[in-house]
Amino acid sequence: MKIKILKSGLIKSLKSTLWFSILLFPLLVMKITVKEGLAHVTYRWINLALIVPSALILSELWRYFLQKKGAGGNREGKNRGAVITRLIYGNKKIRNILLAASVILMATYPFYAGMYNTNVMISALIYIMLGLGLNIVLGLGGMLHLGHAAFFAVGAYTYGMFFRYAGQFFINAGISTGWMFWIAIPLGGIMAAVFGVLLSLPVLRLRGDYLAIVTLAFGEILRMILQNWGSVTGGATGISLIPRPWLFGINVTPRIAATYIYYIVFVFVILSIISVSRLENSRIGRAWEAMREDEIACQSMGIDLVRNKLTAFVLGSVWAGVAGVLFAAQTTYINPDSFTIWESILILCIVVLGGTGSISGVILGALIIKLLPEYMRAFAQYRLLFFGLALVLMMIFRPEGIIRKIRKVYTFPVDEIENKPAAEGNS
Amino acid sequence: MEKILEIKNLSMVFGGLRAIDNINIHINSGAITALIGPNGAGKTTLFNCITGVYKPTEGDIFIKRPGKNDQEKISGLKPHIINRKGLARTFQNIRLFSNMSVLENVMIGKHHKLKADIFGALFRDRKTREEEEKVVYDSYEILKKINLHKYVNEMARNLPYGAQRRLEIARALSTEPFLLLLDEPAAGMNPQETRELEDTINRLSTEENVTILLIEHDMGLVMNISEHIYVVDYGKLIAQGTPEQIKSNPDVIKAYLGE
Numbered sequence: 001m002k003i004k005i006l007k008s009g010l011i012k013s014l015k016s017t018l019w020f021s022i023l024l025f026p027l028l029v030m031k032i033t034v035k036e037g038l039a040h041v042t043y044r045w046i047n048l049a050l051i052v053p054s055a056l057i058l059s060e061l062w063r064y065f066l067q068k069k070g071a072g073g074n075r076e077g078k079n080r081g082a083v084i085t086r087l088i089y090g091n092k093k094i095r096n097i098l099l100a101a102s103v104i105l106m107a108t109y110p111f112y113a114g115m116y117n118t119n120v121m122i123s124a125l126i127y128i129m130l131g132l133g134l135n136i137v138l139g140l141g142g143m144l145h146l147g148h149a150a151f152f153a154v155g156a157y158t159y160g161m162f163f164r165y166a167g168q169f170f171i172n173a174g175i176s177t178g179w180m181f182w183i184a185i186p187l188g189g190i191m192a193a194v195f196g197v198l199l200s201l202p203v204l205r206l207r208g209d210y211l212a213i214v215t216l217a218f219g220e221i222l223r224m225i226l227q228n229w230g231s232v233t234g235g236a237t238g239i240s241l242i243p244r245p246w247l248f249g250i251n252v253t254p255r256i257a258a259t260y261i262y263y264i265v266f267v268f269v270i271l272s273i274i275s276v277s278r279l280e281n282s283r284i285g286r287a288w289e290a291m292r293e294d295e296i297a298c299q300s301m302g303i304d305l306v307r308n309k310l311t312a313f314v315l316g317s318v319w320a321g322v323a324g325v326l327f328a329a330q331t332t333y334i335n336p337d338s339f340t341i342w343e344s345i346l347i348l349c350i351v352v353l354g355g356t357g358s359i360s361g362v363i364l365g366a367l368i369i370k371l372l373p374e375y376m377r378a379f380a381q382y383r384l385l386f387f388g389l390a391l392v393l394m395m396i397f398r399p400e401g402i403i404r405k406i407r408k409v410y411t412f413p414v415d416e417i418e419n420k421p422a423a424e425g426n427s
Numbered sequence: 428m429e430k431i432l433e434i435k436n437l438s439m440v441f442g443g444l445r446a447i448d449n450i451n452i453h454i455n456s457g458a459i460t461a462l463i464g465p466n467g468a469g470k471t472t473l474f475n476c477i478t479g480v481y482k483p484t485e486g487d488i489f490i491k492r493p494g495k496n497d498q499e500k501i502s503g504l505k506p507h508i509i510n511r512k513g514l515a516r517t518f519q520n521i522r523l524f525s526n527m528s529v530l531e532n533v534m535i536g537k538h539h540k541l542k543a544d545i546f547g548a549l550f551r552d553r554k555t556r557e558e559e560e561k562v563v564y565d566s567y568e569i570l571k572k573i574n575l576h577k578y579v580n581e582m583a584r585n586l587p588y589g590a591q592r593r594l595e596i597a598r599a600l601s602t603e604p605f606l607l608l609l610d611e612p613a614a615g616m617n618p619q620e621t622r623e624l625e626d627t628i629n630r631l632s633t634e635e636n637v638t639i640l641l642i643e644h645d646m647g648l649v650m651n652i653s654e655h656i657y658v659v660d661y662g663k664l665i666a667q668g669t670p671e672q673i674k675s676n677p678d679v680i681k682a683y684l685g686e
Contacts, residue, residue, distance in 0.1 A: 275549050278548055278549055278551060279545070279548050279549065282543065282547070282548030282555075282559075283538065283541050283543045283547075283548065283555075283558075283559070284543075284544075284545065284548050285548070286531060286534060286535065286538070287535065287538055289524070289526075289527060289531075290524045290527065290531075290535045290538075293524040293525065293526060293527065294522050294523075294524060296480065296506075296518075296522060297518065297522035297523070297524065298524075298535070299479075299480075299505070299506040299507050299510075300478055300480070300506050300507075300510055300515070300516055300518075301507075301510060301515075301535050301536045301538065301598060301599075301602055302507050302510035302511050302536070302538060302539040302602050303507055303535070303538050303539065304505075304507045304539075305507070311545065315545070409527070409528050409531065409580075409582075410528060410530055410531050410534060410563065411528065411530065411579075411580045412530050412563055412566075412567050412579045412580060414576075414579060414580070
């Protein structure tokens with residue numbers, strides 16, 4: 001029996017090896033050089049000798065892991081394997097130490113990291129905010145939203161256009177333009193919310209793939225408007241010289257400015273983390289959870305689905321809008337190219353790779369996806385290849401993401417309440 | 428006896444199929460009424476029409492809420508609105524929130540009675556915290572009534588089958604309905620569990636002042652507890668009356684056993 005399984009497995013591996021060899025033959029083995037108008041084909045057989053064993057090993061490994069996954073597939077409820085998950089959720093002491101260490105590390109980052117690194121970290125932090133925003137829509141609300149970058153753009157352009165049209169007024173009035181940032185923050189959130197409501201009205205009746213397509217189209221439409229309505233939005237050249245946040249009206253060196261923005265963004269990220277976790281563990285979060293579990297039952301229990309989805313969608317958009325304002329303040333220059341569909345996909349990758357619905361997962365995802373490519377410039381060419389590969393492997397072996405979502409379950413303190421009268425009676 | 432639910436000339440058509448064909452039914456306040464019929468007769472479709480999952484093709488459904496003088500039309504309203512007016516239901520194929528705890532399932536039923544909004548969630552002010560604490564206690568009280576409190580912190584999916592069915596009732600009850608619609612509450616239960624269910628339903632009817640309409644195939648249970656029975660077959664109402672009248676009705680026997 002066992003030999004039979006082994007044999008069929010080996011045959012499968014041989015088949016995929018053959019397939020790989022045929023596929024890769026023209027790419028890796030044949031080499032065509034043109035000399036004096038004639039094409040010469042040289043065969044590099046040594047490469048074939050490499051392809052065959054590696055394909056064989058890879059296919060054996062693949063099947064081994066798939067089998068392992070199949071065997072352990074039904075361990076629902078148990079804390080599944082992942083070391084990171086156990087580290088974060090398992091031991092409260094370790095978790096607190098880790099948390100404190102990372103907060104201190106992040107809070108002092110600009111002092112030891114240098115300006116380049118600080119700027120890189122700022123954009124990573126902005127993506128954490130974007131990820132947390134999408135996490136409300138996708139992880140809590142359960143809606144596949146592919147137009148998140150559009151709301152990012154709404155925020156950034158709110159600040160940009162606010163400066164473009166109201167900047168002169170501020171200068172004439174003798175008020176530092178740096179103040180505009182602080183007005184733009186709530187304004188960006190409000191504008192994103194308005195756009196969120198406008199988009200939700202037709203969209204929330206849709207589900208799954210349809211929702212994804214419509215939100216994706218919305219993102220592209222918005223970007224096209226920004227790009228082509230040059231007289232209002234600045235067109236493809238965008239808006240430049242957006243003021244940095246106000247810092248006591250002093251002209252500071254770029255390095256200090258970066259540090260300042262770093263701290264603003266840092267505070268916003270902390271606020272976002274607290275807000276999202278509070279939302280999750282609230283009456284609204286509970287309804288979202290129920291909505292993801294069973295929509296029909298949820299409705300029949302008196303929960304207004306449309307309203308719940310709208311709340312999730314608009315809240316997620318507000319986060320993206322605020323992140324957009326921060327982004328505009330950091331780069332001081334925006335144009336439609338910063339808000340392509342690729343941006344939306346990237347944010348989705350952050351959430352899915354990190355762990356849908358898990359805040360620490362989203363943070364980790366954002367750091368991985370934004371920092372790795374930045375510091376691995378040598379492999380920049382292969383970036384997309386790695387992304388694709390990582391996501392495919394992720395979906396097969398760990399669909400819940402790097403850090404699995406663990407929800408705080410409401411419990412009733414039975415021992416405390418039920419045994420109380422008895423305890424009182426004894427005393 | 429006042430009619431708290433009145434269904435007038437109701438029809439539901441799916442393509443060429445008349446799943447419900449011109450049905451007239453009314454339910455009296457405080458009664459336990461049963462709706463029986465062979466499989467595929469249109470019983471669950473009728474429930475879905477009453478609770479707003481389907482919009483009926485023809486006809487109207489009216490309710491009269493306790494303490495109000497006028498009838499209200501509810502056909503065509505959204506399910507959550509109908510629920511808020513005081514109609515709660517359970518499902519034939521259990522539809523619990525299986526990855527939530529038993530307590531949370533009941534808390535969801537209380538959702539629309541609570542007021543905490545986004546700002547309450549973000550700032551966790553005292554009012555919100557008190558409200559959340561209260562809903563946990565209230566939910567526990569409801570679980571006690573249905574005798575499920577020993578499972579309070581279990582995940583709903585880990586409950587025994589009979590307990591899951593009762594949890595559906597508890598969840599429906601937590602929305603504070605005046606009319607409870609139970610869709611095959613005894614399906615898949617063993618005789619012991621069915622007896623407990625019978626007690627529970629009787630208790631709800633007498634102590635909680637809830638009017639009950641149930642679909643059930645367990646004839647023993649139906650005959651024991653219901654005061655009035657409606658029989659449907661092929662979407663049509665073929666008989667109605669007390670259990671004794673139904674037992675001896677030739678049309679009903681024909682529908683169940685064939686000719």
